[in-house]
Amino acid sequence: MIRRNAYGRSWVEGKGLFAFALFIASILWYAAYLRMGSLWLLQVQNQPGTTFWRWIVQWVSQPVWAWCIGFAALVGIAVLIQQLQYTLALIREKTALPFFFFLLFISSNPRQLPFTPQLFAGTCFLLALYQLYASYHTQNSYKRSFNWGFLLGIGALIWSPLLWIIPLFWYGMYHLRSLSGRTFGTSLIGVFTPFWLALGVCLLQHDYQLFSDIGSSLLRFDFNGWNENLYGFLAMAYVFVLTLVSSLHLLLNEFRDNERTRQYLSFAFITAIYTFCFSFVFERSVNAFLFISAITSTILIAHFFTVNWNKWIRILFVCTILYFLTLFTLRLWIY
Secondary structure, three states: OOOOOHHHHHHHHOHHHHHHHHHHHHHHHHHHHHHHHHHHHHHHHOOOOOHHHHHHHOOOOOHHHHHHHHHHHHHHHHHHHHHHHHHHOOOOOOOOHHHHHHHHHHHOOHHHOOOOHHHHHHHHHHHHHHHHHHOOOOOOOHHHHHHHHHHHHHHHHHOHHHHHHHHHHHHHHHHOOOOOHHHHHHHHHHHHHHHHHHHHHHHHHOOOHHHHHHHHHHOOOOOOOOOOOHHHHHHHHHHHHHHHHHHHHHHHOHHHOOHHHHHHHHHHHHHHHHHHHHOOOOOOOHHHHHHHHHHHHHHHHHHHHHHOOOHHHHHHHHHHHHHHHHHHHHHHHHO
């Protein structure tokens, strides 16, 4: 006897969803390229990056390269999210939904395209998150704490507001019971190491603009970031509601997951809310913080969809796709 919903679930678990995600993302990126490809350099230069970011931009001389590199980097981050889910068993059933949702949420926002500092900062954040999770219940995990600090430090050299994530990771160490005086100290050493290396380069070149950029970006608060980003607000409001629903479901059914998974997913929820709130106080970094928030939100949403895959969830799945495709069309129309 065929298990109920077996076909739909097998499609979500198999390679078909990977191909479908890549297909939708390719269409969205190509449409955005046709609409705003000639303005790619202005789009890239207006991103809230540091001196290192502007140096990287100088190496991108053709629009096609900018869009291709950006698309490849985004797919790479989606693969890392999927691998994080597999490695740590964040979802108790096999699924490709984290990969799909991340590509859908980011690719449907033209302001995240094509080549942005959050691609690099997001990669560092995701790798640092894995190092933090891997230190679960290990108070002598000095290597792990140094690694995530070092990764966040590197990311902050590209996009300095990433430094605001560091206190969250210290709380994460406490939440995952890996916090001790030594792990706290090694995380600080990890954060400062990239900056010491960057300082050496600045001393050789007698140019300290990098640290000036970092200082000004960290304290440049502005509460008007959403005034001209209505469609972006509608998109992330939808993601935010799905994240809340997913977390509530996890709370009501926590007995179905082991303690480690519950701790991982609860910290993912805290991270999503934390970074989402920061998007309201950094006008130029709204999309960057939403990018970071989407990384952990997709894991929670994918967990909810996977473990409740039925007729109503399938309808919600289709509605979600249509909703983001509609917002994408409206954004391109007024761009």
